[in-house]
Amino acid sequence: xxxxxxxxxxxxxxxxxxxxxxxxxxxxxxxxxxxxxxxxxxxxxxxxxxxxxxxxxxxxxxxxxxxxxxxxxxxxxxxxxxxxxxxxxxxxxxxxxxxxxxxxxxxxxxxxxxx
Amino acid sequence: xxxxxxxxxxxxxxxxxxxxxxxxxxxxxxxxxxxxxxxxxxxxxxxxxxxxxxxxxxxxxxxxxxxxxxxxxxxxxxxxxxxxxxxxxxxxxxxxxxxxxxxxxxxxxxxxx
Numbered sequence: 001x002x003x004x005x006x007x008x009x010x011x012x013x014x015x016x017x018x019x020x021x022x023x024x025x026x027x028x029x030x031x032x033x034x035x036x037x038x039x040x041x042x043x044x045x046x047x048x049x050x051x052x053x054x055x056x057x058x059x060x061x062x063x064x065x066x067x068x069x070x071x072x073x074x075x076x077x078x079x080x081x082x083x084x085x086x087x088x089x090x091x092x093x094x095x096x097x098x099x100x101x102x103x104x105x106x107x108x109x110x111x112x113x114x115x
Numbered sequence: 116x117x118x119x120x121x122x123x124x125x126x127x128x129x130x131x132x133x134x135x136x137x138x139x140x141x142x143x144x145x146x147x148x149x150x151x152x153x154x155x156x157x158x159x160x161x162x163x164x165x166x167x168x169x170x171x172x173x174x175x176x177x178x179x180x181x182x183x184x185x186x187x188x189x190x191x192x193x194x195x196x197x198x199x200x201x202x203x204x205x206x207x208x209x210x211x212x213x214x215x216x217x218x219x220x221x222x223x224x225x226x227x228x
Contacts, residue, residue: 004158009156032214034214034215034216042220042221043205043218043219043220043221044159044205044218045218046215046216046217049214049215093158093159095159097214103161103164104214104216105158106151106158106159106160107158108156108157108158109158
């Protein structure tokens with residue numbers, strides 16, 4: 001079946017530094033990738049949608065200059081948290097979609113801790 | 116606007132007894148509805164989806180859900196719980212004609228021996 005990986009699975013960084021998270025579709029070409037954020041014991045909130053080769057579409061309230069998304073190929077999207085602060089600590093999950101409407105395949109998530 | 120409400124944040128059952136996880140949706144047109152399961156340290160896994168075909172949808176691991184338009188519900192059921200079913204379950208609705216998913220707040224299922 002469709003497999004999506006994320007790297008790293010966990011990352012701890014210091015306040016003010018930037019962190020890059022990778023999302024890869026391993027066995028299919030992802031025309032669209034999504035980035036979610038999940039706070040402890042809460043639901044997933046969509047941050048942005050990215051299509052290969054074009055700029056990401058950010059949800060209301062998500063700072064595009066803070067959360068940089070690049071979808072350079074059909075199998076890779078990256079999320080860079082710039083100038084991270086402790087409040088950016090969260091669980092970040094990506095998903096990927098091929099051409100089947102509404103069908104998203106989720107990565108295992110990345111736990112970011114900013115100290 | 117679409118939304119989903121998961122009525123129970125926690126559900127506890129004994130192994131071998133039925134499971135019922137409740138979900139109500141709000142949508143101005145016929146929605147696509149999904150149930151996902153999240154095990155610790157694993158990615159979200161699709162259990163089943165409804166996309167305007169049969170109203171009773173069968174999914175993986177013995178789960179099924181019934182779309183009831185009159186009640187705007189899409190409850191998830193399983194006849195007999197297994198210890199491995201313990202996880203977080205999310206009811207999800209999609210935006211009309213887009214790939215965007217809206218997640219419910221989740222229900223944590225505990226299964227006791």
